[in-house]
Each structure stands twice: as C-alpha cells, then as structure tokens.
Amino acid sequence: MTESTNLTAFARLKAGKGASREERRQNRLPAVIYGNGETPDLISLCPREFTKEMYKAGFYTRLFNIDVNGKSQQTIVKALQLHPVSDKAIHVDFLRVTSKTMVTVSVPIKFINDTLSPGLKRGGVLNVVHHEIRIVCRADAIPHSLDIDLTGVEFGHAFHLDVIQLPEGAKLASADKGYTIATILAPKVEAAAAETK
Amino acid sequence: MLAPKKTKFRKAHKGRIHGLAKGATTLHFGSYGMKALEPGRVTARQIESARRAITRCMKRAGKLWIRIFPDVPVSSKPAEVRMGSGKGSVEYWAARVKPGRIMFELEGVSKEVAQEALGLAGEKLAIGWKIVSRIGVEQ
Numbered sequence: 001m002t003e004s005t006n007l008t009a010f011a012r013l014k015a016g017k018g019a020s021r022e023e024r025r026q027n028r029l030p031a032v033i034y035g036n037g038e039t040p041d042l043i044s045l046c047p048r049e050f051t052k053e054m055y056k057a058g059f060y061t062r063l064f065n066i067d068v069n070g071k072s073q074q075t076i077v078k079a080l081q082l083h084p085v086s087d088k089a090i091h092v093d094f095l096r097v098t099s100k101t102m103v104t105v106s107v108p109i110k111f112i113n114d115t116l117s118p119g120l121k122r123g124g125v126l127n128v129v130h131h132e133i134r135i136v137c138r139a140d141a142i143p144h145s146l147d148i149d150l151t152g153v154e155f156g157h158a159f160h161l162d163v164i165q166l167p168e169g170a171k172l173a174s175a176d177k178g179y180t181i182a183t184i185l186a187p188k189v190e191a192a193a194a195e196t197k
Numbered sequence: 198m199l200a201p202k203k204t205k206f207r208k209a210h211k212g213r214i215h216g217l218a219k220g221a222t223t224l225h226f227g228s229y230g231m232k233a234l235e236p237g238r239v240t241a242r243q244i245e246s247a248r249r250a251i252t253r254c255m256k257r258a259g260k261l262w263i264r265i266f267p268d269v270p271v272s273s274k275p276a277e278v279r280m281g282s283g284k285g286s287v288e289y290w291a292a293r294v295k296p297g298r299i300m301f302e303l304e305g306v307s308k309e310v311a312q313e314a315l316g317l318a319g320e321k322l323a324i325g326w327k328i329v330s331r332i333g334v335e336q
Contacts, residue, residue: 059332080332084222084297085234087329125260125305131228131331185260 002142004063004074005053009043011069020091029089033066033075035096043068050089054080061107061142064094076103076139097139104173106132109164109181110145117150123187124155130181133161137170148182155186198241199267200290208284209270214238218297224331226262227302229311231318234325238291239300241267247318251301254314259305265292294324 012023012030020030028044043066053059064075075094083090097103109132114120133146146164159181161172214236224230244263251261267290274285294300301318303311312328319326 054332082223084217084219085232087232123258125258127260128304 002061002063002140003058003144004065006065006067007045007049007053008067009045012042012044015042024090029092031092031094033068033073033094033096035075035078036098036101038096041068041073045092047089050092054089058108058144061105061144063097063139063142066094074098074139076105076142099138099140101139102136103139103142104134104136105142106134107143108132108145110147111150111182112147113149113151117153117184119154119157119184119186120150122155125185125187126150126182127185128182130179133164133181134173135166135170136173137167141167141169143167143170153184155184158183198245198290199263200241201266201268204270207270208272208287212269212293214293214295216295218295221264221299222297224299224302224329225264227260227304228331229304229306229308229315230299230302230329231315231326232329233294233298233300234296234327236293236295237324238269238271239265239267239294239322239324240271240292241290243321243323244292246321247301250317250321251303251314254317255303255306255310259303259310262302262304263300264302265294265298265300267292269293299329300326 009031010028012019023030023044027047029047029050031043031045032040033043034040060077062076064077066073066075073096075096077092078095079093080089081091082088095103109128109130111126114126120126137143146166148159148163160178161181162177164181166172218233244265244267248261248263255261269291270287271289271291272285273288301315303314306314308330315328
C-alpha cells in the first residue's frame, strides 16, 4: 500500500511565469494538478511544508492528498523543478490519480545485507549504475523501494534488471530488460599504491 | 593533473563567468556531491588536491566522479617584464565553474564519511560550495 501525505493548498487564478513569480514573491510555491481527464488546477503551496516532505524518503513514490479549498485530490509528484543553486523547489507538477490509475514512477533501489557480502568486506566497491528503476504499477500499490540482496556476492558480480522482484501487478517501463543496475568492483590496488607514495 | 590532450589554439581569452549553471546541477552518478555556489575558476591543481583529499578520507572505499574539467589555458607574463611583446605563456589549466554546478560526486560511503571527505576537498577550492544529496532516498 502506498504511503500518503496530506498537503494544504490554495487555488490561484493566473497561469504563466509572471503569475508564478508573483506567487514566489508572496512566499508561496506555484504548482499544478493535472491528469485523470479533468481540467488542470492551478494551486500554490506552503514552501516550508513542501520542502519538509521533499527530503523525506520515498518522495516520488508517495501519494499526496492535496486539499484545495476544502476539496481533496489524490496525486503523485510527476515533476519537480529546483533552483540550480539554492535547490529550493520553484514549481511542482502533481498527477491526479485514483486507485485504478496505472502510473509510471521511478522507484529507488535499496541494497540490503551489504555486511554479508565477502566482496564488499574485502574492500570492493558497490558501483551503482542505476539508482532507480521506472516501473508501471497501480497508484495505490507503488513500492517504497526495490530491494537487492548483497549476501554472498564477490568481486566482478553484476546485478541486472532480472534480479529484481517486482510487486504483483507491476511491470518494467523499459523495453530493455537486461541492463546492469550495479556491479561489485575490486579495489584499485595500483591506485592505492600510488596514493600511499 | 587533468589537462586537455590537444587543443585547437594554444592560448585563450580571459573571458567572464556570467549567470548560473544550465546543466550538471543535479546528482547524476553518486548519492552525495559538492555544488558550486559562486562563479570562479577551479585550477587543475585544486582539482587534483581535492581528489587526493577525498580518496584518502574515504580510505579508497567508494567511488568518486569529477564533473569539471580544466579546459581553459591561463597565461601569465614572467615577473619584472615590461608590458607588450605579446601574450604570456600558459601557466596552468582551469575549469570555469558557474554557480549550481556539481563538481564532485561520491558513492559507496556513509553520509558522515562523505561529508568529511567533501569538507576536506572544499578547503582546496577558491569558491563557495555546499554538499548535496539525493532527493527522496533514505540516507
């Protein structure tokens, strides 16, 4: 079951960059809710409340119940624009969903049991090629993360997409089913020797 | 030290660094990174020094990505030389960095080690910086 978070928002009337900038000057975060065959809703959020949620785990895999003037809408975060320097949110796109909606989301990969890997214990490096995988699943069944067990893996081992156990009803968004997610690299002995000189 | 293998021209204009970074503003490879907050030149010597500080602090565990490259030749004239007689010789190579640019990325180390390593690396740079981490991921 997907986690959900409640947010309160105000409706705003004008679209466009001028109106969005005006919202930011008023210390509000401009956002939009669209999808599900309904007309888009222009909203503004409290930036402080939103930023607190943004840095919590599972930000892209959580449902947000947005209360706009008393009417609640179930959404997920579709796109997030950040300021390049301050990393503050400057605009958010929410996708309106129902329990039946199939959504494409990026789910983070979690590597578990790293202490039980002989390769990592002997100084190997877990080289993560893909930190997240795009899957298609029901909006109310988005997994929090996808686990990869590192128990017993040695140097040179590569994890491909086929090792991931997807939850029921979920499928991969990509047509390429064999790409590498992570590899265990051997420690660089030559580089280490040069470094100590 | 990092330097281009070959260049089309030996010397470059001084140039000015305007505006904010348009690309490379988010983490692409690692879980932690260092972001520039000010415009400026980062020399090849500074990059190498920062790289050594990071790898030593990480005790050669983990992985490091350097996302800036010193491709600008910086020339200078020798001491006590009269003005004129052409441009000076190339002294060093530098990367022009705009605010918002991710300069280094780390993977495979804990948050504490990453913070310490990037803190030591930041001491070597002549511009403002901050540590960034991935959004929506358990640290």
